[in-house]
Amino acid sequence: LFESFQVNSYRGFYSVKFAPWFCTLKESLVGGDVVVLDKNIAELYPVIAELNNPIILISPSEAAKTYGSIGETMEEVMSLGFSKNNKLIAVGGGITQDITAFAASVIMRGVSWHFYPTNLLSQCDSCIGSKTSVNLGKYKNQLGGFYPPDMVCIDTSFCKTLQPRDFASGLGEMMHYFLIDGSMSLEDLEGMIDEVGKNSATLDELIWKSLHIKKKMVELDEFDQGPRNIFNYGHTFGHALEATTDFQVAHGIAVAYGMDLANFLSVEFGFLQKEVRNGANGIFRKIWSDTVLPEIDNKVYMDALVRDKKSIKGFIQPILTRGIGQMFQAKLRLNSRLMNAINKYFEQRLYEKKI
Numbered sequence: 414l415f416e417s418f419q420v421n422s423y424r425g426f427y428s429v430k431f432a433p434w435f436c437t438l439k440e441s442l443v444g445g446d447v448v449v450l451d452k453n454i455a456e457l458y459p460v461i462a463e464l465n466n467p468i469i470l471i472s473p474s475e476a477a478k479t480y481g482s483i484g485e486t487m488e489e490v491m492s493l494g495f496s497k498n499n500k501l502i503a504v505g506g507g508i509t510q511d512i513t514a515f516a517a518s519v520i521m522r523g524v525s526w527h528f529y530p531t532n533l534l535s536q537c538d539s540c541i542g543s544k545t546s547v548n549l550g551k552y553k554n555q556l557g558g559f560y561p562p563d564m565v566c567i568d569t570s571f572c573k574t575l576q577p578r579d580f581a582s583g584l585g586e587m588m589h590y591f592l593i594d595g596s597m598s599l600e601d602l603e604g605m606i607d608e609v610g611k612n613s614a615t616l617d618e619l620i621w622k623s624l625h626i627k628k629k630m631v632e633l634d635e636f637d638q639g640p641r642n643i644f645n646y647g648h649t650f651g652h653a654l655e656a657t658t659d660f661q662v663a664h665g666i667a668v669a670y671g672m673d674l675a676n677f678l679s680v681e682f683g684f685l686q687k688e689v690r691n692g693a694n695g696i697f698r699k700i701w702s703d704t705v706l707p708e709i710d711n712k713v714y715m716d717a718l719v720r721d722k723k724s725i726k727g728f729i730q731p732i733l734t735r736g737i738g739q740m741f742q743a744k745l746r747l748n749s750r751l752m753n754a755i756n757k758y759f760e761q762r763l764y765e766k767k768i
């Protein structure tokens with residue numbers, strides 16, 4: 414198993430451990446602590462019912478992480494006699510994390526929380542970085558702040574029960590860190606995709622690497638005021654795809670399409686060589702191989718892009734690239750050249766093709 418490490422944050426250091434989840438959890442609980450649990454994990458891992466502490470079940474969906482629903486969850490926490498000295502423990506994916514982190518940040522002006530990420534996306538990415546993002550009605554991720562956990566425990570054996578879609582989603586997010594970092598070649602990354610499903614040691618190692626790339630950046634720019642924006646690679650276009658498909662496409666898979674579109678536009682605008690785009694495209698295709706992308710209505714897609722947090726009047730500001738490890742923030746005018754290029758990408762299904 415991999416060694417634990419520390420992440421520095423405005424609330425002090427917190428540790429990220431690679432350890433067996435159930436005994437770690439059992440040993441850490443004191444009377445009054447409340448477990449916030451993904452209901453799918455409750456079904457797949459019934460051993461958790463052996464704990465003596467109260468458990469609040471979450472049905473993971475974007476609706477569960479709206480401000481209204483979280484209000485109900487927090488009332489439930491309070492009704493259990495929760496006190497300032499207790500902690501919340503999130504066991505689940507990114508949704509369970511966001512709900513718990515947000516609640517922990519505001520209950521009694523902030524209480525301690527621990528996180529046991531149970532899917533690949535939350536293990537390789539969201540478990541560190543301090544962000545708490547919840548939905549305000551239909552406004553996705555528009556409420557929240559920065560509130561890191563006091564401890565993260567990663568047990569990759571959880572990944573054995575993941576649906577292929579959720580596994581692929583984690584791979585997409587991981588790939589985004591590796592491409593930004595640029596220390597592995599496209600050949601190595603492609604080999605890694607083939608290997609990762611077969612070998613759990615590879616999985617531990619890749620999660621560790623991915624978290625270390627993120628750790629360096631969040632320690633530098635925890636509040637996302639500049640350099641950390643580079644992690645938006647694939648996300649401007651990916652978020653718009655999630656919105657356009659009513660969240661049918663899982664986050665990390667949408668990010669894979671988003672990176673491919675960013676690369677495609679980088680070629681169109683003369684920043685990137687075709688060969689690099691095509692090489693990366695081969696990797697992305699493995700990630701979305703089980704996904705059937707519905708027809709994309711270009712107008713709906715463009716509207717979603719314009720609503721992106723980073724967009725300014727008349728421009729979008731996605732991360733584009735000059736090569737692996739050479740991403741940069743661009744400012745693209747919303748003109749017919751850009752719209753036609755994006756339209757062509759989806760209409761001609763260029764994501765399935767070499768260019």
Ligand SMILES: NC(=O)c1ccc[n+]([C@@H]2O[C@H](COP(=O)([O-])OP(=O)(O)OC[C@H]3O[C@@H](n4cnc5c(N)ncnc54)[C@H](O)[C@@H]3O)[C@@H](O)[C@H]2O)c1
Binds near residue numbers: 478
């Ligand atoms: N705060 C952050 O930094 C941050 C970062 C990235 C994403 N997010 C948020 O996270 C959400 C997406 O995360 P997600 O994809 O983890 O969503 P999720 O929590 O809904 O998990 C996806 C699916 O995986 C299932 N699952 C989890 N562990 C499992 C296991 N071991 N076996 C079988 N199934 C399992 C869940 O039940 C769920 O159906 C979005 O709302 C996004 O905004 C937050």
Ligand SMILES: [Zn+2]
Binds near residue numbers: 586648668
């Ligand atoms: Zn992401």
